[in-house]
Amino acid sequence: MHQALSQRREKSARLFMSSVSLLGWLLILFSLVKLEPPAEPIVLVLLFIFLLISEYYPMPVWRGQTAITFPVVYVLFLLYGFPYTAIAYGGAVLIVNLIHRRPFRTVFFNPAQLVLSFYGAVLMLPYFKGLLDKLALTPTVQGFLEYFFLLALYVIINNLIVDLVLFIRPQHYSFKMWMQKNMTELNSAAISLIYGIILYVVGSQNRGEIDVFAYFFFFSPLVGISLLSATIARLKREKNRLKLLFSITSELNQMLPSQDWLSALKGRFNELIGAEASLLWIKRDGEWVLSFKDGRTLQNCELPAAAFEEFEEMRRPIIYNDRKKVGGPAAECFEDDVKAFVYSPLVIENETIGMFIIARSRTKSFQDDDVQSIATLANQLAVIIKTRMLFTEKEKRIVLEERNRIARDIHDGVAQTLAGAVMKLETAGKKFTKNPEETRKLVDESVLGLRESLKEVRESIYALRPYPTQKATLAEAILRKIEAVQKEFQQDIEFEIRGQELELSPMVEKVLFDTFQESLQNAIKHSQASAIEVLLSYQSEHILLRIKDDGKGFSLFQAMLKARNQPHFGILQMNDAAEKINASLQIDSKEGSGTEVVITVPRMGIEGENTNDQAHASG
Incomplete structure (x- = not known):
């Protein structure tokens, strides 16, 4: 029942995204028909480059990051109208999505929904503009208020489209996640608003002809800040990633002696890599055992022998980007809406002793950095598991040696004493009538030997008792x-x-x-x-x-x-x-x-x- 509902919601979300993508790209194609030669092509190219850089290097804001592109989009709209704006904006977002190798559906949806959001704001702007005309405001104030209303409408429409997708999808979309997304967008809107104020304040001053250099110097700080802050944020993320990876591996090393040593992975690695599910199989005494699972995995998972044969043949990480095409030998152990997988084998001395599998719900969502982190932890796990196996083998050897020692002690001690006592008692039985004194002596010696044997037997039993x-x-x-x-x-x-x-x-x-x-x-x-x-x-x-x-x-x-x-x-x-x-x-x-x-x-x-x-x- 739950699975059928999840499939229906996933289908509805795809249908909605496809509809938005179709409408958005029809709008972009229609804009191509209405193009006229631009008045200043160099400025157009410059603004497009600024759009591209701002999209590729999103600026970090509180609880997230966002591309601060609205001021550039607005100036494009003022100078060249909506057709050039739609093509430039949609084209820049499309190129960035392709560079990031995002899923096919996302590549076409993102540009379409942004262009549609801006178009909806442009259609509604005249109603607000009519109200502003009645107030007889100065051109600077009226221009800024128009900018403010256009920005507000754009943010509202854009968030409404994205929220609908996230609400329709079967994946959990909590109020906390909604608040975090909206706070990120509000931060972006605040920065765009500040830049709009600067735009109209500077524009209200008579500084001569506005040429390509003026636009370059006006937008360079915005693009430069985006570039610099994105680089700093990336370095911080890398630092935090390495710090968390070091913390996980250190904790694994420290917990190695305990039976529950894999608990260090619980939740921590999914947080590190942004994964939604993970599984770990370990090969013990020739048998593959599911030793750890976390996140959106199925309760019961039994793989055929062929799957483990594939595990043993793997020597390096393998990425499966789309479950529909191929999800690897263990895809059936994850929930249906988990789409992308990384299989990272645990290899020691060219032998695969384990398989670490990490999964996400988005297709094509694993980047090179992710795979590197997964492989690093897999290598660490391989060393730890091999060390633990050696410890186990050592303990087995110690137990075997101890058993052999006790067996030797019994053979050389108790068994020999008992054999001697039996022989003496047999001799005593033969001499009982003829030589009573000799018989008594043999019996006494036998009793003494048996007492010693009893003592040794008790010591052996004590040694074999469970330790406290x-x-x-x-x-x-x-x-x-x-x-x-x-x-x-x-x-x-x-x-x-x-x-x-x-x-x-x-x-x-x-x-x-x-x-x-x-x-x-x-x-x-x-x-x-x-x-x-x-x-x-x-x-x-x-x-x-x-x-x-x-x-x-x-x-x-x-x-x-x-x-x-x-x-x-x-x-x-x-x-x-x-x-x-x-x-x-x-x-x-x-x-x-x-x-x-x-x-x-x-x-x-x-x-x-x-x-x-x-x-x-x-x-």
């Missing part, structure tokens, strides 16, 4: 540990969390929790602290965990000397674990002044080496 941070977030695991310690030792412990909590990789959470647990244990058992403070801070560039106590402290130098003879000393274990996740560990302690342990983990590349490396020690 696997069953809860890091903050929850720390809080539960604090509650257990407070219940057992009645210890005063304060816990504070700062910043937005992130879901970190299992390795990072394990190292942070081990560091906390070791420091807490040392503070209670060795430092004899009365108060302990724990801080977990998620900052923009790193994650910080600090454990501070008011205990008796210790000499770090003496502790390091002690560690030479005791390789399992806790400080060394904590330091080794920190290094494996690229973290820095700082321990500040003096005898009699407490201890402070701080571990700082960067937000990028904080994966570890070995899930079994723990910072346990007796301190």
